[in-house]
Amino acid sequence: MKVKEIIVVEGRDDTSKIRQTVEADTIETNGSAVNDRVIKQIRHAQAKRGVIIFTDPDYPGDRIRHIVDQAVPGCKHAFLPRDAARAKHSVGKSLGIEHASPEAIKEALHGVYDITEREASDISRNDLISAGLIGDSKAAARRDHLGELLQIGHTNGKQLLKRLTMFQITKDQFDKAMYQVIQEENKDG
Incomplete structure (x- = not known):
């Protein structure tokens, strides 16, 4: 390659x-x-x-x-x-x-x-809280898994929304990845 x-x-x-x-x-x-x-x-x-x-x-x-x-x-x-x-x-x-x-x-x-053209994301901080990515006992593990699925890297709670915006992740992409995170979490847990 x-x-x-x-x-x-x-x-x-x-x-x-x-x-x-x-x-x-x-x-x-x-x-x-x-x-x-x-x-x-x-x-x-x-x-x-x-x-x-x-x-x-x-x-x-x-x-x-x-x-x-x-x-x-x-x-x-x-x-x-x-x-x-x-x-x-x-x-x-x-x-x-x-x-x-x-x-x-x-x-x-x-x-x-x-990421030459950055646009505002349609994902909100409330979406992150609702998904258990901020302020939840499993938040760090969920953010790591989400970061891997979306290939946006490891983030803390403050960085996540900025990174989702930076990489123009749509609400639909976010929702699909979070569904997979929760499915795999339930399967393992």
Whole structure:
């Protein structure tokens, strides 16, 4: 699989893992202190070939994604589910693209979102509360499952509505995904 766009990642290990999986060029941010030189490089890449932001599914990864998205409008976004990014044989909480399987990386890149035109979502905060995604004992698990189904990444309660809007998730898509979340929750519970 060859990727036309340049993929923005956090570091060398991410680049190595992506290149083992697909034919692609990367730009490394070298952590969450994204400097002006890297932003300039990403802007140039966006103008020439397009950019996919593909950061770790954690707070630093979300921070980098936000910094780059604000500085370089029109980037595409790929998300890796947290479970797919966990180190299998590691002590601690290692989480990152470098731990993902080639299949998970390919799936994330196939689910790339183009969010150049952002419109207001028809999903409300009350919809999130009614669905048990905010203020419920199962809210975090439901948000994680919903994020995987819609390929919008891991979110907390405050971020969810913003992410649904960012990726132009319709009320119908949301309702169908929530139905699946509840069905699978009932099956497991």
